[in-house]
Amino acid sequence: MRQWDSVAIIGVGLIGASIGLALKKRGLAQRIIGIGRNAPRLQEACDQGAVTEIFTDMDRGVADAQLIVVCTPVGHIASHVRQAAAASAPTALLTDAGSTKSQICRELAATPELVARFVGSHPMAGSEKSGARHGRADLFVDRVTVVTPSQDDSPDLTSQIEDFWRSLGSRVLRMTPAAHDAAVAAVSHAPHVIASVLAAATPDEHLALAGSGWGDTTRVAAGDAELWRQIVLQNRQPILRTLDEFTAMLAQFRAALDAEDGQQIAHLLEVGKRRRDAFAREAREKRSS
Amino acid sequence: MRQWDSVAIIGVGLIGASIGLALKKRGLAQRIIGIGRNAPRLQEACDQGAVTEIFTDMDRGVADAQLIVVCTPVGHIASHVRQAAAASAPTALLTDAGSTKSQICRELAATPELVARFVGSHPMAGSEKSGARHGRADLFVDRVTVVTPSQDDSPDLTSQIEDFWRSLGSRVLRMTPAAHDAAVAAVSHAPHVIASVLAAATPDEHLALAGSGWGDTTRVAAGDAELWRQIVLQNRQPILRTLDEFTAMLAQFRAALDAEDGQQIAHLLEVGKRRRDAFAREAREKRSS
Numbered sequence: 060m061r062q063w064d065s066v067a068i069i070g071v072g073l074i075g076a077s078i079g080l081a082l083k084k085r086g087l088a089q090r091i092i093g094i095g096r097n098a099p100r101l102q103e104a105c106d107q108g109a110v111t112e113i114f115t116d117m118d119r120g121v122a123d124a125q126l127i128v129v130c131t132p133v134g135h136i137a138s139h140v141r142q143a144a145a146a147s148a149p150t151a152l153l154t155d156a157g158s159t160k161s162q163i164c165r166e167l168a169a170t171p172e173l174v175a176r177f178v179g180s181h182p183m184a185g186s187e188k189s190g191a192r193h194g195r196a197d198l199f200v201d202r203v204t205v206v207t208p209s210q211d212d213s214p215d216l217t218s219q220i221e222d223f224w225r226s227l228g229s230r231v232l233r234m235t236p237a238a239h240d241a242a243v244a245a246v247s248h249a250p251h252v253i254a255s256v257l258a259a260a261t262p263d264e265h266l267a268l269a270g271s272g273w274g275d276t277t278r279v280a281a282g283d284a285e286l287w288r289q290i291v292l293q294n295r296q297p298i299l300r301t302l303d304e305f306t307a308m309l310a311q312f313r314a315a316l317d318a319e320d321g322q323q324i325a326h327l328l329e330v331g332k333r334r335r336d337a338f339a340r341e342a343r344e345k346r347s348s
Numbered sequence: 349m350r351q352w353d354s355v356a357i358i359g360v361g362l363i364g365a366s367i368g369l370a371l372k373k374r375g376l377a378q379r380i381i382g383i384g385r386n387a388p389r390l391q392e393a394c395d396q397g398a399v400t401e402i403f404t405d406m407d408r409g410v411a412d413a414q415l416i417v418v419c420t421p422v423g424h425i426a427s428h429v430r431q432a433a434a435a436s437a438p439t440a441l442l443t444d445a446g447s448t449k450s451q452i453c454r455e456l457a458a459t460p461e462l463v464a465r466f467v468g469s470h471p472m473a474g475s476e477k478s479g480a481r482h483g484r485a486d487l488f489v490d491r492v493t494v495v496t497p498s499q500d501d502s503p504d505l506t507s508q509i510e511d512f513w514r515s516l517g518s519r520v521l522r523m524t525p526a527a528h529d530a531a532v533a534a535v536s537h538a539p540h541v542i543a544s545v546l547a548a549a550t551p552d553e554h555l556a557l558a559g560s561g562w563g564d565t566t567r568v569a570a571g572d573a574e575l576w577r578q579i580v581l582q583n584r585q586p587i588l589r590t591l592d593e594f595t596a597m598l599a600q601f602r603a604a605l606d607a608e609d610g611q612q613i614a615h616l617l618e619v620g621k622r623r624r625d626a627f628a629r630e631a632r633e634k635r636s637s
Contacts, residue, residue: 183557183559184559185561186560202559203556203557203559205557232556232557241554242553242554242556242557243557245550245551245554246550246554246555246557246558246559246561246562247557247558247559247561247562250546250561250562250565250566251561252598252601252605253542253546253565253598254565254620255601255616255617255620255621255624256594256597256598256601256616256620257539257542257594257620258619258620258621258623258624258627259597259616259619259620259623260590260593260594260597261534261535261623262534263623263626264531265530265531265534265535266535266623266626266627266630267492267521267531267630268472268492268494268521268531268532268535268536269535269536269627270472270473270491270492270535270536271475272474272535272536272539272540272567272568273535273536273539273627274627274628274631275564275565275567275568276539276542276543276564276565276566276567276568277539277565277620277623277624277627278561278564278565278624279561279564279565280617280620280621280623280624281621281624281625281628282621283621284614284617284618284621285614287617288610288613288614288617291605291613292605292608292610292613295605295606295608298605299602299605299606301549302598302601302602302605303602304549305545305546305549306595306598306599306602308545308548308549309541309542309545309591309595310595312541312544312545312591313588313591313592313595316541316580316581316584316587316588316591317584317588319581319584321577321581324577324580324581325573325574325577327544327545327548328544328569328573328576328577329573330547330548331543331544331545331546331547331548331566331569331573332544332547332569332570332571332572332573334547334548334550334552334555334566334569335544335547335566335567335569335570336570337552337555338547338555338558338562338563338566339563339570341555341556342563
């Protein structure tokens with residue numbers, strides 16, 4: 060596993076701080092440089108040991124870095140990658156931790172000097188909690204990180220970025236940006252929208268009766284609204300497609316219920332249960348393997 | 349708190365077994381009679397200490413009971429209450445544990461001899477797990493049980509049934525059957541349908557990327573499909589209304605996303621977050637009080 064003299068982390072929230080904590084705990088980097096606009100927040104990340112030094116000036120922060128990981132909200136990633144690339148050594152590698160990939164990778168593929176230096180990543184280890192104080196050194200352990208090379212990216216660069224995530228304990232899947240975005244629209248972004256709308260649509264006066272069922276179904280709706288605004292805008296088309304498939308199936312259920320068609324209702328409930336049970340089974344197998 | 353010589357529990361699944369375990373642990377009943385069709389399953393409930401004796405013949409099982417709690421699936425509750433009432437002493441009280449109330453209470457209110465003996469209940473302590481083996485003596489502690497007297501029910505009868513649930517550790521809310529059904533449609537039944545349809549609509553090939561977010565949002569979809577078929581059919585109108593409100597708000601979100609209206613997207617995400625945060629705050633306060 061590669062040891063780095065210096066890794067720069069741009070954006071020290073939940074993911075950025077967890078990367079720093081994992082690098083330090085595993086002894087993988089001498090210097091871990093935290094970069095952000097908010098000095099008190101950077102200081103907090105430093106105090107908890109997630110980074111060894113901090114900069115509010117990105118250009119100075121990345122100057123000596125061998126690896127730069129951009130962990131800012133998805134709407135800012137492409138411009139931060141471009142700025143960091145321009146200010147760092149031409150040999151410095153770059154990746155990101157954004158929940159969307161097509162738009163970011165497409166924008167950056169248009170910058171020829173980045174082709175040999177940037178590969179997109181998405182560590183699937185988020186939480187409805189945000190902020191460095193929720194960071195954990197083991198956040199990536201046994202979680203999937205998707206790495207999304209564009210057609211022109213060098214296989215060697217891709218391997219180095221994949222090895223980086225593996226060195227933090229993550230499992231790595233390689234996918235195209237488009238395949239990644241379709242998959243996360245289905246299992247993360249559209250479910251987030253649905254959970255959020257369900258929470259928003261529940262009348263206050265009924266909330267007193269809400270229990271753990273409602274609480275679990277809507278848990279992700281507690282996520283940061285601004286982060287999610289950027290995510291859904293960046294992955295608009297795949298999310299719209301998933302919402303349309305969901306809405307069509309919900310309309311089927313509604314029609315069956317309206318018609319008191321017990322057989323069709325049972326069928327739809329059983330399909331949902333089978334899919335959910337398959338997920339639980341796989342999760343158990345992953346844990347025990 | 350009233351001590352009972354004999355309590356009969358019809359249907360010894362998760363809820364029925366938990367009632368038996370709670371009665372025994374708290375020393376509230378001499379005899380706890382488990383009644384069901386499936387002898388091996390009854391024996392299992394007896395072996396784990398949830399009941400002290402078992403009957404597959406309901407008429408014999410309820411003969412000496414002072415209190416009869418019907419914990420069968422909602423589609424069977426009204427007929428089981430009627431049968432149990434006819435086979436038991438005229439002084440025996442009856443309640444149920446069904447997730448829907450209007451249809452059951454309406455059916456039973458039409459039986460004059462039940463007016464002085466039956467009041468409907470809904471202990472809101474379910475789980476996606478079913479079966480006596482998941483029963484727990486503390487299942488009802490600090491959870492809400494809704495008791496739903498019909499207009500003609502005597503206040504004394506209602507108080508006795510409320511005291512019974514309190515004696516198991518539950519908090520009690522009194523509501524009309526219609527108000528109960530509207531509230532649980534909003535916080536439980538419609539969310540169940542939405543979670544189930546979301547699980548069913550997620551393509552198998554994307555499931556590998558599903559994480560704890562998808563897992564939580566769809567958790568309740570693992571519930572027993574036949575139980576839920578009966579529940580949604582019994583609470584059809586309130587669920588249809590809730591689904592229509594949800595669908596209208598989801599269509600708003602979809603339109604905002606289609607139009608790349610970031611302001612409206614942010615607004616809807618924030619409303620969802622506020623509602624979810626309020627729920628989490630109330631849950632914390634309940635735990636600490």
